[in-house]
Amino acid sequence: MDSFSTFEVIPAVDIQDGEVVQLVQGERGTGKRYGDPVEAAERWIDAGARSLHLVDLDGAFEGERANAETIETLVDAVSVPVQLGGGIRTAAEAISLLDRGVDRVILGTAAVENPDIVREISETHPDSVVVSLDAKDGEVVVEGWTEGTGLTPTAAAERYAELGAAAILFTNVDVEGRLDGIAAAPVRELVATTDLPVIASGGVATLDDVGTLREAGAAAAVVGSALYEGRFSLTEAYEYVDV
Numbered sequence: 001m002d003s004f005s006t007f008e009v010i011p012a013v014d015i016q017d018g019e020v021v022q023l024v025q026g027e028r029g030t031g032k033r034y035g036d037p038v039e040a041a042e043r044w045i046d047a048g049a050r051s052l053h054l055v056d057l058d059g060a061f062e063g064e065r066a067n068a069e070t071i072e073t074l075v076d077a078v079s080v081p082v083q084l085g086g087g088i089r090t091a092a093e094a095i096s097l098l099d100r101g102v103d104r105v106i107l108g109t110a111a112v113e114n115p116d117i118v119r120e121i122s123e124t125h126p127d128s129v130v131v132s133l134d135a136k137d138g139e140v141v142v143e144g145w146t147e148g149t150g151l152t153p154t155a156a157a158e159r160y161a162e163l164g165a166a167a168i169l170f171t172n173v174d175v176e177g178r179l180d181g182i183a184a185a186p187v188r189e190l191v192a193t194t195d196l197p198v199i200a201s202g203g204v205a206t207l208d209d210v211g212t213l214r215e216a217g218a219a220a221a222v223v224g225s226a227l228y229e230g231r232f233s234l235t236e237a238y239e240y241v242d243v
Contacts, residue, residue, distance in 0.1 A: 004167070004197045004219035008051065009210060009237045010083075011044040012201070012224035013037050013074070015067045016057040022225045023057065034228045037067075038074050044227070047234040051081040051103075053201075053222045059087020060108070061146075075101045085132055085169070091120040098125045106169055108132035109142040112149055115159050122164030130199065131160045134171040135186065141173065153186065157194040165196055167219065172202035182209045184216045191217035207232050207240040214241050 014021055020034040034040060041052055054074065058066035065071075065087040075082055085106025088094050094105040094117075104127075110117050111131045118129050133140050133153045140151040149156075157168050170190055172183050182203040191198050197219035204210060204223045213221045227234060 004199075007214045007218070007241055008220035009049075009234060009241070010051050010053045010199070010220055010222045011041075011049050011227055011234060012053045012055065012222050013041050013044075014055040014057050014224060015070060015086075018067060018070050020228070021057060022228060032225075032228075037070055038077050040228075041074050041078050044234060045078055045080055048238060049080060049234060051083065052078065054082055054084045054086075055106075056084070056086030060085070062087065065093075072100065083130055085130070091117050094121050094129070095125060098128050104128050104130050104166060106130045106132045108134060111160065111165075112140065112142050112151070112156065115163055118160055118163040118165050122166075126164065127166040129165050130167045130169050131157075131165045132169040132171065133157060133190075134173055136173045138186070153190050154193040157190060157196065161194060161196050167197040167199055168194060169199045169201060169222070171222075172200075181205050182212060184212050187213060187216045187218055205231060207236060210237050211241055 015037050020037050020040045022032055054071060056065050056067045056071060081103035083104035083106055084097060084102045088105055088107055089110045097105055107129060121129050133156050135153050138152060140149045140153055140156050141147060142149055153170060172186055187200045199220045199222060200213045200218040201222035204221060204226050210221050
């Protein structure tokens with residue numbers, strides 16, 4: 001997986017109970033279902049996706065990977081790099097996934113509770129750990145967005161660059177899944193305070209939102225509901241940012 005040499009638009013394939021689901025503000029029971037994950041992934045690749053963003057939502061909530069079989073099938077089926085998060089709690093599990101064919105693992109709760117896990121994985125698999133900083137009301141939250149940490153995203157990001165993280169995935173839960181637009185200011189603030197690439201997620205509803213995230217300094221934008229709802233196509237998104 002490249003190091004975001006150019007701005008990237010990454011389709012999200014969030015999986016719950018074996019199906020693609022897009023939640024609203026991370027709340028269980030708010031999701032709209034979009035069918036088979038492998039079919040969705042192949043559709044995005046056919047549309048020009050250069051990588052995929054996979055999340056095991058059940059794993060994020062329960063702390064163990066509930067959709068492992070579905071995800072393994074998907075990883076085997078696709079020809080582009082994938083980054084995977086949700087329920088990855090140990091270095092051994094992360095390394096196993098990387099050896100299995102996942103290109104980057106996304107660590108949220110595990111990295112916040114035990115920052116050294118980032119170093120442990122990076123020692124044998126450099127540039128393979130994306131640290132997920134999910135924020136509600138400006139506070140980093142964990143355990144499937146249900147528990148506060150008392151940390152701001154900028155304070156949390158400082159520790160991970162020196163531990164070998166490849167990037168920060170910043171999700172603004174306040175706007176996630178609502179299709180009401182992004183909040184650019186928190187992205188700009190985070191980009192300004194870390195040397196790590198920032199992958200922005202949450203709230204993208206229009207092509208202008210994608211462009212704004214690029215202008216804010218994000219290295220990539222994860223897009224979910226807007227693509228599934230046909231607000232714009234992946235091709236249009238790439239054309240819009242001149243990539």
